[in-house]
Amino acid sequence: MIKIMALDVDGTITDQNRIICPEAITSIKKGIESGLQISLISGNVIPVMYGLKTFLGINAPVFGENGGIMYYNGSIEKFFDKTKPLEFLEYISSRSLATPYFTNQWRETSAAFSMDPGNEAIVSKEAEKWNLEIVNSKFTWHIMNPGQNKGYAVEILKKMFNANWDEILVVGDSDNDNAMFTLPVKKACPDNATDSLKSISDYVSPESYGYEIGDVMAKFNII
Numbered sequence: 001m002i003k004i005m006a007l008d009v010d011g012t013i014t015d016q017n018r019i020i021c022p023e024a025i026t027s028i029k030k031g032i033e034s035g036l037q038i039s040l041i042s043g044n045v046i047p048v049m050y051g052l053k054t055f056l057g058i059n060a061p062v063f064g065e066n067g068g069i070m071y072y073n074g075s076i077e078k079f080f081d082k083t084k085p086l087e088f089l090e091y092i093s094s095r096s097l098a099t100p101y102f103t104n105q106w107r108e109t110s111a112a113f114s115m116d117p118g119n120e121a122i123v124s125k126e127a128e129k130w131n132l133e134i135v136n137s138k139f140t141w142h143i144m145n146p147g148q149n150k151g152y153a154v155e156i157l158k159k160m161f162n163a164n165w166d167e168i169l170v171v172g173d174s175d176n177d178n179a180m181f182t183l184p185v186k187k188a189c190p191d192n193a194t195d196s197l198k199s200i201s202d203y204v205s206p207e208s209y210g211y212e213i214g215d216v217m218a219k220f221n222i223i
């Protein structure tokens, strides 16, 4: 039986323009009413996650910056530091390889940027030299510390709610969701997910951009 459902945000409960899907909100509400713990794990910043948790009535902790920071029970917990990601961002920006993203003013554990697709290989190589990780959410590139990823957040949820791996269901659509899909949890994705996530999912919904949430819940006998 599924006890915890961890959802990515952008592209999973929203469309390509980040507009939240009303059907996803309804499904989340039904899931919570049926006794499920629902968490959101995003690359986005913690003030946004705090807003989503508050206004959608999310009951479990929410995570920002790909698992680097958590909001729960009125407090924020930071698991990583932003010093090195910011130094790296300064370095690649000074070489005109990247443009810092305005949301960095609210980031506490990582840094975000945009870049020309032609720069991806060189920036990845540089990040490796700096012992940092870069990942793309399809919306933003993120610079993170080693071990900072959405899988780290799922492990925190597992401990917090004393769940077995097979009692956790993750749903995501893009590369920054890979780390939670490599855990021995149940995995589902919308039809708009990357081929790599689809290939390792237990269930690929025919629905996309938030419409899959209700379908996935029905598939796993949640609602």
Ligand SMILES: O=C(O)COP(=O)(O)O
Binding pocket: 008, 009, 010, 011, 041, 042, 043, 044, 045, 137, 139, 140, 141, 174, 176
């Ligand atoms: O990169 C972002 O800000 C959003 O990322 P998400 O797909 O993890 O929600």
